[in-house]
Amino acid sequence: MSDEKPKEWRTAITSNQDGKILIRGYNLDNLIGNKSYADVCFLLLKGEMPNQAEAKMLDAILVSSIxxxxxxxxxxxxxxxxxxGNxxxxxxxxxILTLGDAHGGAIEKAAKLFQDELKGKDVKNINIGETAKKIVDDALKNKKRxxxxxxxxxxxxxxxxxxLTVAKSLNxxxxxxxxxVAIAEEFKNKKPExxxxxxxxxxxxxxxSDMGLDYRLGKGLFxxxxxxxxxxxxxxxxxxxKPFRRLRSDLHEYDGVPERPLPQD
Ligand SMILES: CC(C)(COP(=O)(O)OP(=O)(O)OC[C@H]1O[C@@H](n2cnc3c(N)ncnc32)[C@H](O)[C@@H]1OP(=O)(O)O)[C@@H](O)C(=O)NCCC(=O)NCCS
Structure with missing residues (x-):
């Protein structure tokens, strides 16, 4: 065994040495032309090649948000x-910098909510309807989005x-x-308007979450x-x-103080 210290910059994703690029151990030459972009995304993020259902599901997710x-x-x-002019x-x-809690970034927060409730638990013994009710009641009581x-x-x-149709067909x-889905139903019951x-x-x-992906990958997928x-x-x-877009005058207005004289010293 080498007693060399680990280097400061380390990765277990891709090695690029001696003219060979290996992604999670697979030669990129063999991935090119044989595996789809979604296949290799899954490999890169999860460390293993997806099965057919996982690859199809990830591809559908990427298409849905393109x-x-x-x-x-x-x-x-x-x-x-x-x-x-940039x-x-x-x-x-x-x-990409605009992606936040209201746009795209909601995936991560939603997945965290679901995973915090169910991850590692025996879901057969959990009443999903009751769990959804508890989550919605808490959101409405505390005015949480x-x-x-x-x-x-x-x-x-x-x-x-x-x-959801694709997800169901792929298990x-x-x-x-x-x-x-139960949370959405509960919202419909409690706040139909x-x-x-x-x-x-x-x-x-x-x-x-059903695919076993960490919630912290949510925004990344988007x-x-x-x-x-x-x-x-x-x-x-x-x-x-043409360069220099400007809002049309009927789309914006000034609603601050009108012109006024400078204060006299
Ligand atoms: C997407 C979103 C910005 C659309 O908002 P909107 O339709 O313009 O709704 P408003 O911001 O006017 O809110 C209307 C009411 O619904 C409530 N509301 C809106 N989204 C809510 C949510 N996700 N959870 C709970 N209450 C919500 C608001 O608090 C507000 O309640 P009030 O009238 O009692 O004050 C909003 O629903 C939201 O913030 N969702 C969460 C983030 C998200 O999922 N983003 C991804 C969008 S694809």
């Missing part, structure tokens, strides 16, 4: 940064419906998904997915628009 149009904060920020990489990075619920546009998030509709459906972030948070969408948004801005 883009949502020009209006969300990330696309507006990315296009605005580019419009100010590079594509600065613009995409700026878009539950990550993964609600949507600016949709009263039913179409991406959730589709993802990832387990206890976490059951809990996520507020329309708090399980949104795509909440659905992904539940499904990734970043992996939405980076492609943001590159598309910024490239389109580059091709189609």
């Amino acid at each position: 883009d949502a149009g020009i209006a969300p904060p990330s696309a507006v920020a990315a296009r605005t940064i580019f419009s100010g 590079s594509l990489n600065a613009a995409v990075a700026g878009g 539950l990550a993964g619920y609600g949507h600016k546009l949709h009263s039913i998030d179409p991406r959730t419906t589709r993802l 990832f509709g387990g206890a976490y998904v059951e809990l996520a 507020q329309k708090l459906p399980l949104n795509v972030d909440g659905a992904i948070g539940a499904i990734m 970043i992996i997915a939405r980076s492609a969408g943001l590159v598309g948004q910024v490239f389109e801005e580059w091709l189609r628009e």
